[in-house]
Amino acid sequence: MTYIEKTALDTKKIKKEILQLKKEHNAVILAHNYQIDEVQDIADFTGDSLELARKAANLDADLIVFCGVDFMAETAAILSPEKTVLLPAADASCPMAEMITAGELRVLKERFSDAAVVCYVNTSAEVKAESDICCTSSNAVKVVQSLDEDQVIFVPDRNLGSYVARFTDKKVMPWEGFCFVHDRITPEDVINARKLHPDADVLVHPECRSEVVDLADYVYSTSGMIEHVCRSEKKEFIIGTEVGIIHRMKKDCPDKSYYPLSEKAICITMKRTDLYKVHKSLESLTPRVTVPEDVAYRARLAIQRMLDIK
Numbered sequence: 001m002t003y004i005e006k007t008a009l010d011t012k013k014i015k016k017e018i019l020q021l022k023k024e025h026n027a028v029i030l031a032h033n034y035q036i037d038e039v040q041d042i043a044d045f046t047g048d049s050l051e052l053a054r055k056a057a058n059l060d061a062d063l064i065v066f067c068g069v070d071f072m073a074e075t076a077a078i079l080s081p082e083k084t085v086l087l088p089a090a091d092a093s094c095p096m097a098e099m100i101t102a103g104e105l106r107v108l109k110e111r112f113s114d115a116a117v118v119c120y121v122n123t124s125a126e127v128k129a130e131s132d133i134c135c136t137s138s139n140a141v142k143v144v145q146s147l148d149e150d151q152v153i154f155v156p157d158r159n160l161g162s163y164v165a166r167f168t169d170k171k172v173m174p175w176e177g178f179c180f181v182h183d184r185i186t187p188e189d190v191i192n193a194r195k196l197h198p199d200a201d202v203l204v205h206p207e208c209r210s211e212v213v214d215l216a217d218y219v220y221s222t223s224g225m226i227e228h229v230c231r232s233e234k235k236e237f238i239i240g241t242e243v244g245i246i247h248r249m250k251k252d253c254p255d256k257s258y259y260p261l262s263e264k265a266i267c268i269t270m271k272r273t274d275l276y277k278v279h280k281s282l283e284s285l286t287p288r289v290t291v292p293e294d295v296a297y298r299a300r301l302a303i304q305r306m307l308d309i310k
């Protein structure tokens with residue numbers, strides 16, 4: 001009893017101090033849709049990778065506190081080199097982004113020299129610097145369709161690559177990377193969830209395997225899913241992505257029911273950020289994310305080409 005009261009009090013105090021520190025530093029807190037509830041609630045803006053990248057590029061602030069994973073903070077630092085970018089959980093990495101290196105991509109480029117290189121934003125700055133254009137889950141199809149080349153090297157997500165290939169005559173060559181959170185969702189998960197909730201729409205993220213995509217009603221980025229549940233006349237939804245997004249859905253559309261397609265869909269690194277780390281980060285102005293300008297310059301071209309596609 002005493003312990004719970006103390007924690008609640010501390011949280012209140014921490015939130016107040018975060019708001020104060022934010023003001024002092026002219027800071028903005030950006031949070032991805034998978035962040036823990038308290039972090040989403042303290043953020044100035046919550047969104048998917050594309051929305052967060054656009055926001056980071058156009059913010060009127062001196063400091064960005066990025067509550068997400070490293071590649072997202074790096075993208076913000078590349079787009080806003082004049083701003084200080086903080087990643088409160090220094091070890092918040094994306095395992096899929098680590099599945100391809102710039103060296104491996106250079107070998108592919110030599111082998112398929114006529115192909116364009118599309119890299120998912122879930123990559124390091126060095127890999128972006130080797131790419132022609134970036135994409136996110138919400139614009140991958142548009143990005144690939146915008147290219148003049150007939151062949152496309154698509155890194156690192158094999159599932160997003162296969163999803164994009166459904167919508168184009170181009171030869172899409174996906175790298176063998178994957179997201180462990182989405183790749184382990186199975187067709188049986190969809191079949192079982194539909195039995196339990198026969199009236200629900202099934203929404204999945206394109207990082208899911210093809211067999212899962214085939215069984216879904218809709219395929220969306222995280223913010224695409226939020227838009228869908230809010231505008232749909234349906235009342236129940238089975239959500240095939242990281243479970244943290246359900247907090248946003250309940251906030252934005254409280255009168256509907258949301259069921260995770262898999263209770264195991266948890267991204268541990270997305271969950272490493274908490275209010276204490278956000279507070280500490282704003283107080284110490286660390287850990288700071290920077291990208292050397294020679295890499296940032298080339299990566300910026302690939303990101304900007306993506307942002308220029310409406």
Ligand code: 13P
Nearest residue numbers: 048049050136137221222
């Ligand atoms: P979104 O861009 O759809 O939010 O996806 C980011 C991500 O990391 C999905 O695993």
Ligand code: SF4
Nearest residue numbers: 094095096179181267
């Ligand atoms: Fe990376 Fe998957 Fe986590 Fe997204 S959910 S940050 S792709 S590991």
